Amino acid sequence: xxxxxxxxxxxxxxxxxxxxxxxxxxxxxxxxxxxxxxxxxxxxxxxxxxxxxxxxxxxxxxxxxxxxxxxxxxxxxxxxxxxxxxxxxxxxxxxxxxxxxxxxxxxxxxxxxxxxxxxxxxxxxxxxxxxxxxxxxxxxxxxxxxxxxxxxxxxxxxxxxxxxxxxxxxxxxxxxxxxxxxxxxxxxxxxxxxxxxxxxxxxxxxxxxxxxxxxxxxxxxxxxxxxxxxxxxxxxxxxxxxxxxxxxxxxxxxxxxxxxxxxxxxxxxxxxxxxxxxxxxxxxxxxxxxxxxxxxxxxxxxxxxxxxxxxxxxxxxxxxxxxxx
Amino acid sequence: xxxxxxxxxxxxxxxxxxxxxxxxxxxxxxxxxxxxxxxxxxxxxxxxxxxxxxxxxxxxxxxxxxxxxxxxxxxxxxxxxxxxxxxxxxxxxxxxxxxxxxxxxxxxxxxxxxxxxxxxxxxxxxxxxxxxxxxxxxxxxxxxxxxxxxxxxxxxxxxxxxxxxxxxxxxxxxxxxxxxxxxxxxxxxxxxxxxxxxxxxxxxxxxxxxxxxxxxxxxxxxxxxxxxxxxxxxxxxxxxxxxxxxxxxxxxxxxxxxxxxxxxxxxxxxxxxxxxxxxxxxxxxxxxxxxxxxxxxxxxxxxxxxxxxxxxxxxxxxxxxxxxx
Numbered sequence: 029x030x031x032x033x034x035x036x037x038x039x040x041x042x043x044x045x046x047x048x049x050x051x052x053x054x055x056x057x058x059x060x061x062x063x064x065x066x067x068x069x070x071x072x073x074x075x076x077x078x079x080x081x082x083x084x085x086x087x088x089x090x091x092x093x094x095x096x097x098x099x100x101x102x103x104x105x106x107x108x109x110x111x112x113x114x115x116x117x118x119x120x121x122x123x124x125x126x127x128x129x130x131x132x133x134x135x136x137x138x139x140x141x142x143x144x145x146x147x148x149x150x151x152x153x154x155x156x157x158x159x160x161x162x163x164x165x166x167x168x169x170x171x172x173x174x175x176x177x178x179x180x181x182x183x184x185x186x187x188x189x190x191x192x193x194x195x196x197x198x199x200x201x202x203x204x205x206x207x208x209x210x211x212x213x214x215x216x217x218x219x220x221x222x223x224x225x226x227x228x229x230x231x232x233x234x235x236x237x238x239x240x241x242x243x244x245x246x247x248x249x250x251x252x253x254x255x256x257x258x259x260x261x262x263x264x265x266x267x268x269x270x271x272x273x274x275x276x277x278x279x280x281x282x283x284x285x286x287x288x289x290x291x292x293x294x295x296x297x298x299x300x301x302x303x304x305x306x307x308x309x310x311x312x313x314x315x316x317x318x319x320x321x322x323x324x325x326x327x328x329x330x331x332x333x334x335x336x337x338x339x340x341x342x343x344x345x346x347x348x349x350x351x352x353x
Numbered sequence: 354x355x356x357x358x359x360x361x362x363x364x365x366x367x368x369x370x371x372x373x374x375x376x377x378x379x380x381x382x383x384x385x386x387x388x389x390x391x392x393x394x395x396x397x398x399x400x401x402x403x404x405x406x407x408x409x410x411x412x413x414x415x416x417x418x419x420x421x422x423x424x425x426x427x428x429x430x431x432x433x434x435x436x437x438x439x440x441x442x443x444x445x446x447x448x449x450x451x452x453x454x455x456x457x458x459x460x461x462x463x464x465x466x467x468x469x470x471x472x473x474x475x476x477x478x479x480x481x482x483x484x485x486x487x488x489x490x491x492x493x494x495x496x497x498x499x500x501x502x503x504x505x506x507x508x509x510x511x512x513x514x515x516x517x518x519x520x521x522x523x524x525x526x527x528x529x530x531x532x533x534x535x536x537x538x539x540x541x542x543x544x545x546x547x548x549x550x551x552x553x554x555x556x557x558x559x560x561x562x563x564x565x566x567x568x569x570x571x572x573x574x575x576x577x578x579x580x581x582x583x584x585x586x587x588x589x590x591x592x593x594x595x596x597x598x599x600x601x602x603x604x605x606x607x608x609x610x611x612x613x614x615x616x617x618x619x620x621x622x623x624x625x626x627x628x629x630x631x632x633x634x635x636x637x638x639x640x641x642x643x644x645x646x647x648x649x650x651x652x653x654x655x656x657x658x659x660x661x662x663x664x665x666x667x668x669x670x671x672x673x674x675x676x677x678x
Contacts, residue, residue: 124547125453128446149551172670174499177550204550220554222449224545225502225529226474226670345497345551 031095037085044082109135117144123164123232133168164234173223178290178328180219190274200302212255291326298323309350356420362410369407431604434460442469448489448557458493489559498548503615503653505544515599525627537580616651623648634675
């Protein structure tokens with residue numbers, strides 16, 4: 029119920045709204061409205077005003093609250109459950125465990141901080157509290173296991189779109205799983221799956237997005253390489269705003285993927301490619317070679333043309349460890 | 354400690370062994386030996402004899418006890434942990450959950466009964482208590498995800514070998530995951546994995562083997578199609594004996610697979626193929642077609658030649674729903 033009140037405030041930013049208007053919109057007595065205002069304040073909302081006068085929203089907490097979140101998702105019904113952890117080892121680990129225990133398609137797992145955030149290739153994802161987004165989506169897509177890696181690219185497109193919606197920043201994608209803004213990495217995506225040879229049982233698509241950190245918040249080895257929405261845009265963002273924008277974009281992209289395959293999303297991915305046509309140093313297993321990154325094909329596989337060779341090759345798994353800027 | 358005593362008995366089947374001989378072998382006092390005999394009896398061992406006389410093993414329980422099991426595994430160190438459940442939903446579900454929480458490579462998950470045993474394609478595996486083997490191995494193989502389905506075939510070979518070691522029965526394999534004896538299905542294998550696009554994080558290889566059931570123990574729809582080691586051999590078998598034989602065979606096959614790929618095991622699989630060269634009705638997705646099953650290639654993929662066509666095709670995923678006998 030408080031989510032409907034906070035929505036009214038958010039639809040009238042900075043404006044004073046009379047208690048009478050609110051009580052009419054919500055169908056509540058003035059006393060009940062007052063109680064809800066008190067509840068919102070206890071959740072961290074700064075609300076000016078007193079009984080009998082109007083109310084004005086001055087500030088809201090940078091928190092992800094289930095009711096608030098779900099009230100702002102567009103109504104396609106993909107997301108239905110929300111598991112929130114003030115701190116956990118890894119939202120992907122929690123999600124894989126929850127999925128193993130039967131959690132439904134469309135469950136969201138979110139944390140304020142991670143103690144063992146996972147990156148690709150066994151690396152850690154730096155996950156301090158309060159400033160970033162750590163989210164994993166549990167999905168049970170009706171697809172064969174070999175198609176599952178394409179979901180990483182689908183999520184990357186939606187993340188780029190969602191971040192642009194909120195911040196206006198231009199977002200690029202680095203194959204296979206990174207989001208770049210201003211030439212630096214702002215987010216990583218790690219999709220994991222549980223499958224038998226015939227079908228995917230569930231996937232956990234995890235996202236770590238740096239939202240409000242400053243350069244000083246990154247460890248030494250990441251400084252200058254990693255960035256955040258705040259560093260790039262010069263202002264703070266509400267994590268829930270970015271989350272809502274991403275989830276709404278993902279719902280659409282996911283439906284397109286299921287009906288038309290990755291083919292339907294390939295142009296959008298390639299349009300956003302950080303490395304389109306650039307020379308890159310690609311590592312596969314232990315070997316690294318320079319060549320040109322020629323975008324992804326209709327299966328999300330990287331097309332790579334090694335230097336000095338005319339024929340390009342398909343790369344299913346690998347890492348771009350350096351690239352021409 | 355009792356496992357060493359039970360081992361001594363098992364090395365001298367039906368023989369009377371003096372308390373003096375046992376106390377010397379184990380380095381224990383006669384009184385301590387007597388206490389251990391009492392412990393074994395409490396575990397279901399039938400032991401004839403009394404203090405001061407000799408002991409004779411008349412019968413042992415059809416149970417899987419950790420110490421007994423591990424003392425009989427050949428020393429390659431693949432298996433190190435054992436989780437036993439009198440009853441659980443599914444050993445694969447438990448294993449995937451344990452692995453998600455960090456259980457080690459080489460963990461065995463075993464149950465006396467399953468309430469929701471899993472088969473392929475979302476089917477149930479009939480799992481009554483006390484008479485069958487329900488086992489899942491947790492492995493963390495250093496392989497890429499697309500190779501993981503081959504582990505089903507590796508386990509199938511080892512299961513056929515292990516069952517033959519104990520029972521002398523001839524075991525055939527039906528692609529991709531069934532063990533047949535005397536033309537009927539005796540076991541199924543279900544491998545599940547958790548992976549990201551780059552690597553397998555863990556696999557759970559589950560085995561359901563019908564050991565001591567009679568025809569009357571199967572539900573109506575399986576009668577005549579399913580069999581057990583007891584039905585085929587005419588006698589009861591200790592589940593732990595079959596388990597030990599399988600695990601020892603699997604340790605060897607797994608090492609061969611890691612060093613030489615499935616190529617090293619392909620001839621053994623094809624030699625045991627139930628359907629080699631036979632006409633089969635193969636279903637892929639919704640369509641079913643008759644053709645010839647021509648064995649598996651060096652990646653464990655079924656080679657299938659559709660009726661009326663000269664060129665054979667590779668089948669990664671599918672089901673053989675009927676076959677020429």
